[in-house]
Amino acid sequence: xxxxxxxxxxxxxxxGRQVTLMCHQTWSHSYMFWYRQDLGHGLRLIYxxxxxxxxxxGEVPDGYVVSRSKTENFPLTLESATRSQxxxxxxxxxxxxxxxxxxxxGNGTRLTVT
Amino acid sequence: AQTVTQSQPEMSVQEAETVTLSCTYDTSExxxxxxxxxxxxxxxxxLVIRQEAYKQQNATENRFSVNFQKxxxxxxxxxxxxxLGDAAMYFCALRNPPMDSNYQLIWGAGTKLIIKP
Numbered sequence: 675x676x677x678x679x680x681x682x683x684x685x686x687x688x689x690g691r692q693v694t695l696m697c698h699q700t701w702s703h704s705y706m707f708w709y710r711q712d713l714g715h716g717l718r719l720i721y722x723x724x725x726x727x728x729x730x731x732g733e734v735p736d737g738y739v740v741s742r743s744k745t746e747n748f749p750l751t752l753e754s755a756t757r758s759q760x761x762x763x764x765x766x767x768x769x770x771x772x773x774x775x776x777x778x779x780g781n782g783t784r785l786t787v788t
Numbered sequence: 789a790q791t792v793t794q795s796q797p798e799m800s801v802q803e804a805e806t807v808t809l810s811c812t813y814d815t816s817e818x819x820x821x822x823x824x825x826x827x828x829x830x831x832x833x834x835l836v837i838r839q840e841a842y843k844q845q846n847a848t849e850n851r852f853s854v855n856f857q858k859x860x861x862x863x864x865x866x867x868x869x870x871x872l873g874d875a876a877m878y879f880c881a882l883r884n885p886p887m888d889s890n891y892q893l894i895w896g897a898g899t900k901l902i903i904k905p
Contacts, residue, residue, distance in 0.1 A: 714897050715897060716792070716879060716881075716895030716896050716897050716898060717833075717879070717881075717893070717895045718895075719892050719893070722892075732892060733892065762831065764833065766833075774821045774838070774840060774883075776823065776835045776838060777833075777835075777893065779832055779833035779834075780832070781830065781831055781832045782831045782832070784831075
């Protein structure tokens with residue numbers, strides 16, 4: 675089915691471990707985004723990508739790494755997870771290079787760092 | 789700095805009634821887009837409605853409409869004939885014209901909408 679898929683849906687990991695959250699979209703959208711959602715903060719942008727091999731930092735990039743070797747995939751890696759990175763993570767995509775394009779979101783990954 | 793404020797952490801409404809969710813924002817830009825997204829318990833973010841700042845006419849999508857007051861920097865969402873399926877978190881978001889390829893959306897903290905049967 676067409677859409678944007680995130681995996682896993684839930685993840686528990688220990689402090690200091692590396693963890694990768696996956697995001698796959700079937701629309702061939704140019705833009706992809708990673709947000710984290712914390713209570714009382716709405717969504718905050720971690721990283722975004724304008725196209726394959728082009729990524730840039732958002733509002734809260736520290737502790738995260740992204741890559742985009744293919745248009746359809748945009749994985750997010752926590753190199754050494756910390757408790758402050760416990761959050762719900764959303765991947766999103768946008769069809770065109772325009773600020774009036776809505777974002778299409780995945781279902782999110784709830785990450786708990788113990 | 790751009791900001792989006794949703795002053796109502798929680799709202800409740802009787803089924804079939806009308807409810808209005810508030811959103812105020814701050815930006816120095818003259819052209820921008822405003823969005824309302826819905827997040828049901830399934831967690832997925834769903835676009836409800838959007839409004840371009842240059843358009844004076846308020847956007848409408850079926851039972852959802854906005855009251856856009858540009859001078860007051862207010863962008864409220866009205867839900868008519870509320871249904872149980874409208875129960876969700878609602879987020880207001882602002883998107884400025886692109887500068888340096890930064891398409892960051894600025895999000896409010898959200899309003900939890902409860903529908904009473």
